[in-house]
Amino acid sequence: xxxxxxxxxxxxxxxxxxxxxxxxxxxxxxxxxxxxxxxxxxxxxxxxxxxxxxxxxxxxxxxxxxxxxxxxxxxxxxxxxxxxxxxxxxxxxxxxxxxxxxxxxxxxxxxxxxxxxxxxxxxxxxxxxxxxxxxxxxxxxxxxxxxxxxxxxxxxxxxxxxxxxxxxxxxxxxxxxxxxxxxxxxxxxxxxxxxxxxxxxxxxxxxxxxxxxxxxxxxxxxxxxxxxxxxxxxxxxxxxxxxxxxxxxxxxxxxxxxxxxxxxxxxxxxxxxxxxxxxxxxxxxxxxxxxxxxxxxxxxxxxxxxxxxxxxxxxxxxxxxxxxxxxxxxxx
Numbered sequence: 001x002x003x004x005x006x007x008x009x010x011x012x013x014x015x016x017x018x019x020x021x022x023x024x025x026x027x028x029x030x031x032x033x034x035x036x037x038x039x040x041x042x043x044x045x046x047x048x049x050x051x052x053x054x055x056x057x058x059x060x061x062x063x064x065x066x067x068x069x070x071x072x073x074x075x076x077x078x079x080x081x082x083x084x085x086x087x088x089x090x091x092x093x094x095x096x097x098x099x100x101x102x103x104x105x106x107x108x109x110x111x112x113x114x115x116x117x118x119x120x121x122x123x124x125x126x127x128x129x130x131x132x133x134x135x136x137x138x139x140x141x142x143x144x145x146x147x148x149x150x151x152x153x154x155x156x157x158x159x160x161x162x163x164x165x166x167x168x169x170x171x172x173x174x175x176x177x178x179x180x181x182x183x184x185x186x187x188x189x190x191x192x193x194x195x196x197x198x199x200x201x202x203x204x205x206x207x208x209x210x211x212x213x214x215x216x217x218x219x220x221x222x223x224x225x226x227x228x229x230x231x232x233x234x235x236x237x238x239x240x241x242x243x244x245x246x247x248x249x250x251x252x253x254x255x256x257x258x259x260x261x262x263x264x265x266x267x268x269x270x271x272x273x274x275x276x277x278x279x280x281x282x283x284x285x286x287x288x289x290x291x292x293x294x295x296x297x298x299x300x301x302x303x304x305x306x307x308x309x310x311x312x313x314x315x316x317x318x319x320x321x322x323x324x325x326x327x328x329x330x331x332x
Contacts (some may be wrong), residue, residue: 001118001137002258006053008039010134010276011063011125012285013149016064018032018125026139031278034235040278041144042137045261047243051138052278063127067285073129074332076109076302081318083107087263088317089221089307102189103250103259105317106305108266109325113183114332117295121145123331128216132287134275144270147214147327153238154273154285157221158229160202160238163190165213166247166307167221170323176256177212177219182311183209187221189309193246193253194225201238202227216291216327239274247307248288249271269294271303291327300329 001007012270023038029052031040042050081166084107091103118217121135124147131147154161167183187210229238249272250256260268276286295300304321 004139006138007178008041008053008134008136009121010039010132010136013130013132016062018061020057020059020061021053021055021332022057022059023054024261025054026138028138029054029055029197033236034239034278034284035197037138037279039276039280041273041275041288042243043270043273044248047239047255047273051141052163052275053136053138055280059098062300063125066115066131068127068262074111074113074291076322076329080109081106082317083316084264084321088306088308088312088314090260092226092310092312092314095308095310097315100256101251102246102307103256103311104248104272104305104307105150105260106268106271106303107321108263108271109302109304109329110299111302111329111332112299113332114298115142115295120293120295120331127231127331128327130213131215131291132276136275143295144292146289147209147216148287148292149292150212150288152243152245152286154283155235156228156283159226160198161226161228162194162198162242162245164194164223165220166190167219168306168320168324169216171214171220179212179221182309183221185311186307186309187223189251190245190247191223193251194242196226197241198227198238201230201233201241203230203317204228216269217324218327218328221285235279243274244272245288248290248305268303272305293322293328300332 009016009020031052038052084184084201122131128147133147135145150165168189169177206225273289302322306320
């Protein structure tokens, strides 16, 4: 970081191994067809405008947290509440008018506090064992870090694995989540979308039962989907079909994306994009960039959102984004 060179440190969920990819120059490399090898960082909009860190040097190290680290008392304020409520209300009305079935709307929370990015990353590793934790830096782009619970896809020996993750409830000690019809419907939409998109590219599709999983202090609904890639299918084709997924964009995909670009009034950049290992040792493992922040000289930008359906409640959606913001804010 002091030398001004690009790098990424990351850890896959439920492992003790932190990996590092270090690039020897400051060039911005990209992969239009996703056939190159390196660490991929792609935005929400126009995935072809991705950045691939060249794996000029790769290192691994064990990380074992001795104890949980203490959390800060930073909480999200109510700045931007009315604007977000208006956005959610517009989304609900658009859905009721029949133009959309579901759309994910988001917002950006600004925290004016300088942070030591590597220390925040260490806290993420210690406290979010079941998430993909990373810190990514390029001197020409900036510094991002996160702890995301959602895998976009994994390809290993022509076998593809992906997950449908949707629905959110706060964790309550000693209590199981009480899912409503709204969350169940939202999760089923994501599952149906992935199966429909991947149907022509996979053989022997297997779909697990829906289960409740924890990510940080939040519950989510998750379905695992897998299958064997057909010979004519490529990673580029798969990504074009499923990104952005209905869990971060909506349904129908293009109409939902247009609504987001026209109404959120800020640039998501890499939030709800995807990142991870691209063709490293003949394997690719990519994650959706959720629960993330952008580190800047004057503070951090934390990104949060929620899925809107016809059954959404405006105030509940605001509360959901407040709950989601704690995953990152409590690390500062």
